[in-house]
Amino acid sequence: MKDLQTHVALSDMRGNNISHAELDNCLNSFSDKLKECGVQHQTRVAILLDKSIEAVVSILTVRKLGAVYIPIDVHSPRNRICKIIDDCSPDIIIHNGEFNEYSGEKFIIPSPDALTLSVVIHRSTSDPSRSNVTVKETLAYILYTSGSTGAPKGVCVSERAAYAFINWCINTFSIDSSEQIASIAPFHFDLSVCDIYASYLSKATLHLFKPNEVNNVRLMRDELHKRAISFIYSTPSFLSALINYGKIDQLDWSSMSKVLFAGEVFHTKPLHTLMQTMTRASFYNLYGPTETNVCTFHKIEKEESRVIPYPIGNPCAGHQFEITPEGELLIGGPNVAQGYLNQTALTAERFFFKNNLQWFRTGDIVKQEDGSLVYCGRIDKMIKRKGYRIEPGEIESAALLIKSITAAACFSKANEDNEIRIFLLCEGSYEFDQIQLKSDLLNYIPDYMLPDVIKLNSSIPLTSTGKTDYTKLIAEAEYF
Amino acid sequence: MREIEEIKASVRAFLAAHVLHDQGSEVLADSDPLISSRLIDSIVALKLVNHLEEKFNIEFEAHEVDQENLDSVERIAAFVQTKLK
Numbered sequence: 001m002k003d004l005q006t007h008v009a010l011s012d013m014r015g016n017n018i019s020h021a022e023l024d025n026c027l028n029s030f031s032d033k034l035k036e037c038g039v040q041h042q043t044r045v046a047i048l049l050d051k052s053i054e055a056v057v058s059i060l061t062v063r064k065l066g067a068v069y070i071p072i073d074v075h076s077p078r079n080r081i082c083k084i085i086d087d088c089s090p091d092i093i094i095h096n097g098e099f100n101e102y103s104g105e106k107f108i109i110p111s112p113d114a115l116t117l118s119v120v121i122h123r124s125t126s127d128p129s130r131s132n133v134t135v136k137e138t139l140a141y142i143l144y145t146s147g148s149t150g151a152p153k154g155v156c157v158s159e160r161a162a163y164a165f166i167n168w169c170i171n172t173f174s175i176d177s178s179e180q181i182a183s184i185a186p187f188h189f190d191l192s193v194c195d196i197y198a199s200y201l202s203k204a205t206l207h208l209f210k211p212n213e214v215n216n217v218r219l220m221r222d223e224l225h226k227r228a229i230s231f232i233y234s235t236p237s238f239l240s241a242l243i244n245y246g247k248i249d250q251l252d253w254s255s256m257s258k259v260l261f262a263g264e265v266f267h268t269k270p271l272h273t274l275m276q277t278m279t280r281a282s283f284y285n286l287y288g289p290t291e292t293n294v295c296t297f298h299k300i301e302k303e304e305s306r307v308i309p310y311p312i313g314n315p316c317a318g319h320q321f322e323i324t325p326e327g328e329l330l331i332g333g334p335n336v337a338q339g340y341l342n343q344t345a346l347t348a349e350r351f352f353f354k355n356n357l358q359w360f361r362t363g364d365i366v367k368q369e370d371g372s373l374v375y376c377g378r379i380d381k382m383i384k385r386k387g388y389r390i391e392p393g394e395i396e397s398a399a400l401l402i403k404s405i406t407a408a409a410c411f412s413k414a415n416e417d418n419e420i421r422i423f424l425l426c427e428g429s430y431e432f433d434q435i436q437l438k439s440d441l442l443n444y445i446p447d448y449m450l451p452d453v454i455k456l457n458s459s460i461p462l463t464s465t466g467k468t469d470y471t472k473l474i475a476e477a478e479y480f
Numbered sequence: 481m482r483e484i485e486e487i488k489a490s491v492r493a494f495l496a497a498h499v500l501h502d503q504g505s506e507v508l509a510d511s512d513p514l515i516s517s518r519l520i521d522s523i524v525a526l527k528l529v530n531h532l533e534e535k536f537n538i539e540f541e542a543h544e545v546d547q548e549n550l551d552s553v554e555r556i557a558a559f560v561q562t563k564l565k
Binding site for chain 1: 517518519521522523526527529530540541542543545546
């Protein structure tokens with residue numbers, strides 16, 4: 001058993017390391033400070049920090065106090081950040097000082113000398129008796145996902161569901177204090193719940209990577225190797241980029257022991273290539289929308305001649321499933337979220353209670369094959385691109401906010417390489433080019449939602465009932 | 481062709497094939513931002529790095545794959561030229 005005093009809890013790319021003992025001291029100090037600021041059981045604390053030691057300390061401290069953390073993507077446009085903050089009405093916002101509109105006290109979290117953990121704590125002045133979703137359970141966190149009407153929606157996850165998932169991770173993947181875990185997923189993405197908590201509770205080491213670092217797969221290759229990473233939980237897009245552009249076959253990957261992926265389909269050819277390079281690793285396909293975290297999984301047993309994607313597997317312990325006549329997967333079990341914040345009607349549409357379990361209508365179409373579940377597509381228009389969940393309606397809403405655009409139609413289509421491409425057609429008299437349009441869109445949507453193909457000042461075909469004819473658009477769309 | 485012009489032409493050909501499609505790459509100025517304007521995303525940037533390495537027989541170090549060196553046709557050409565020396 002490693003000595004807690006020296007065993008590293010968190011390590012970043014700036015050479016900063018903090019041991020488990022030091023981390024616990026930080027949590028105690030920050031806990032005292034946050035209590036002074038009014039944080040108590042179920043207080044809502046928005047975390048507006050880039051991935052950093054400060055962010056992990058903030059998240060762990062908020063939970064230590066039984067409060068709810070709401071991680072918000074700092075790289076999102078201001079407009080979107082404000083919509084999220086208006087929706088969740090946090091009592092406290094912890095940020096890095098770049099958000100002047102949320103003025104607050106600068107605080108240095110007491111920590112080992114070499115580290116300077118600096119945050120700004122903004123205390124809300126709004127009415128504490130704001131409207132609440134009627135939540136039956138103690139919440140751990142609220143994660144915002146793309147909303148089809150243009151406003152992101154907050155998925156409320158209970159403490160019980162969070163711990164059910166975390167314990168499932170630790171047990172299923174035998175995570176212990178020797179594990180070197182790469183934190184690839186941003187903290188507003190539910191994969192991070194495994195990263196943060198499995199490492200903290202097992203006393204393993206979590207290596208923090210920011211988005212611009214993750215995007216540089218040459219850098220990631222060097223770091224994953226240098227740090228002898230043994231556990232990685234990420235998206236097929238990241239792993240494919242590592243294979244295609246990271247020149248990973250030049251190195252020895254015998255440290256890598258567990259590779260988990262989720263968020264989108266991992267096509268078999270690149271997956272097999274990765275398995276050939278990381279020969280000591282076990283590979284797992286994890287499935288589940290934000291509303292259920294991981295609800296089914298499948299350990300990959302390599303089939304050399306397999307061409308079609310591997311299954312999403314079988315439900316995690318304690319979970320049940322049903323498939324509707326239309327093929328939609330319904331999941332019930334301990335990991336399932338409570339509902340959407342401030343959205344009673346939508347919550348009632350998608351969530352229900354049965355057999356003493358919370359259930360969710362996933363919107364994913366599945367079929368059963370040889371005792372496993374296989375993913376077949378969506379019943380609605382939601383897009384998954386590079387693991388990100390994107391409602392085309394959110395892109396359309398953003399386009400309509402731009403001057404001279406009178407109508408917009410957004411849809412997706414996969415090219416021959418199975419890459420999802422997002423198309424946006426705009427009607428009106430927009431005076432500039434698509435580069436400018438993308439720039440204008442970035443005032444409202446994050447860059448991962450930008451369309452790939454844009455057609456300006458074109459008329460949108462309509463069906464006989466006067467609705468956008470998406471079927472025609474998709475059939476005629478040319479992709480690259 | 482001078483070396484720099486050859487490199488620029490190669491970059492423009494890549495952009496025409498991967499990004500610009502119906503908009504000709506002649507519309508793009510040498511100094512127009514590529515990454516910061518979101519014209520190319522991180523994956524296309526990585527494809528470009530692979531392309532430049534193969535075409536000019538050079539190797540990028542991990543820290544060199546960044547906006548500084550890749551954000552415009554002229555920056556890319558200048559960077560590749562230093563690698564060729």
